[in-house]
Amino acid sequence: xxxxxxxxxIPGYLDLFEQQLTERLVANPGTDTRLKExxxxxxxxxxxxxxxxxxxxxxEALGLEPTRLHAPACAVELIHCYSLVHDDLPAMDDxxxxxxxxxxxxAYDEATAILVGDALQALAYQLLAEDPLGQAHPAAVLxxxxxxxxxxxxxxxxxxxxxxxxxEHQTPNQETLERMFSLKTGALIRASxxxxxxxxxxxxxxxxxxxxxxxxxLGLAFQIRDDLLDVEGDAEVIGKPVGSDEENAKATWPGLFxxxxxxxxxxxxxxxxxxxxxxVQKEVSGDCDGLIWLADQxxxxxx
Numbered sequence: 001x002x003x004x005x006x007x008x009x010i011p012g013y014l015d016l017f018e019q020q021l022t023e024r025l026v027a028n029p030g031t032d033t034r035l036k037e038x039x040x041x042x043x044x045x046x047x048x049x050x051x052x053x054x055x056x057x058x059x060e061a062l063g064l065e066p067t068r069l070h071a072p073a074c075a076v077e078l079i080h081c082y083s084l085v086h087d088d089l090p091a092m093d094d095x096x097x098x099x100x101x102x103x104x105x106x107a108y109d110e111a112t113a114i115l116v117g118d119a120l121q122a123l124a125y126q127l128l129a130e131d132p133l134g135q136a137h138p139a140a141v142l143x144x145x146x147x148x149x150x151x152x153x154x155x156x157x158x159x160x161x162x163x164x165x166x167x168e169h170q171t172p173n174q175e176t177l178e179r180m181f182s183l184k185t186g187a188l189i190r191a192s193x194x195x196x197x198x199x200x201x202x203x204x205x206x207x208x209x210x211x212x213x214x215x216x217x218l219g220l221a222f223q224i225r226d227d228l229l230d231v232e233g234d235a236e237v238i239g240k241p242v243g244s245d246e247e248n249a250k251a252t253w254p255g256l257f258x259x260x261x262x263x264x265x266x267x268x269x270x271x272x273x274x275x276x277x278x279x280v281q282k283e284v285s286g287d288c289d290g291l292i293w294l295a296d297q298x299x300x301x302x303x
Contacts, residue, residue: 003034004290004292005289006060006289006294008268009126010215011024011052013053014053016070017052017073017114018044020074021078022044024074024123025040025123029062032194034108035112035115035116038104038107038113039119039120040260041107042084042113042116042120043078043169045098045101046099047081049077050294051073051077052073052077053119054189054215054291055069055073055293056290057290057294058192058197058211058291059132059286060286061286061287061289061291062200062287063285063286064199064200068156070131071128071196072128072144073196074124074127075125075144076148076169076191077121077172078121078123078124079120079121079124079148079151082116082120082161083117083122083152085104085116086113086114086117089113090105091109096105101263113116119286124148125145125148125149125286128148129141137198139198140198140199141198142211143198144198151187151188151191152188155185157185159183160176160180160184163180164250167251168251169249169253170252171256176255180217181220182219183297185220186219187221188218188219189218189219190215190219193211193215194211194212196209204283207280207283210280214273214280216277217269218270218273218298220297221265221270222255222275222298222299223253224265224266228259229302230256231252231259234273240279266299270295273295274292276294
């Protein structure tokens with residue numbers, strides 16, 4: 001993996017991000033404390049914060065100050081955390097471990113886990129809608145809200161998860177499988193890259209389209225890499241048992257088309273993402289170094 005000046009800025013970005021996230025989860029202490037405890041358990045569980053980092057890296061690429069974008073960064077991470085809590089439920093993937101700890105429905109109970117997901121999703125929209133950024137840029141924040149809603153609804157993450165369940169015990173073709181991946185996983189990664197564009201004036205439709213393509217290619221490669229880790233990964237490193245996809249008869253890229261072919265496909269998608277980003281670099285005022293570095297991290301990760 002390449003080295004990057006962006007990686008040296010990550011600790012500073014994430015320290016402030018974690019502070020912001022903590023403040024937002026501690027609000028209204030008079031409400032159900034057990035639910036709040038479970039929300040905290042689900043959010044502060046060793047996550048890599050890849051989606052917030054994509055928000056910050058995209059901001060850098062567009063010549064924006066990343067610290068202005070903590071609300072959208074927090075929002076996409078809360079949506080991601082809610083999705084993991086619900087994915088782990090017995091009715092979904094029925095997983096016992098998440099990052100080496102009992103999943104939320106086992107640490108608490110199934111009803112609480114469902115409510116945690118519901119509350120985290122609502123909080124994501126609330127904190128973005130209430131952020132001071134909206135006072136100065138109301139149209140931009142509305143655009144971010146719509147981008148996030150599109151990414152996590154029936155035509156995005158939730159729809160992709162439903163499709164994933166329908167494809168169990170089936171052998172879809174590559175086009176169908178990748179379309180499902182693009183909804184289930186890729187949509188929120190794409191949204192993380194695209195939300196900062198709402199603050200850029202006079203950005204051409206062509207440049208936006210190229211940045212969207214970057215996010216889409218990266219999201220698809222990320223999910224294929226995730227499938228590979230379930231086959232080749234180290235359970236102690238990834239924090240959950242390997243082989244669960246095969247056990248649950250999931251439709252996966254390596255399971256349907258082969259391990260080496262999956263690795264080749266990841267490389268193809270990475271190259272396509274870099275081609276799209278090269279087109280973006282010609283028009284933006286900032287530094288795309290962070291997006292390049294994160295693309296390497298997301299497609300070559302071992303956990």
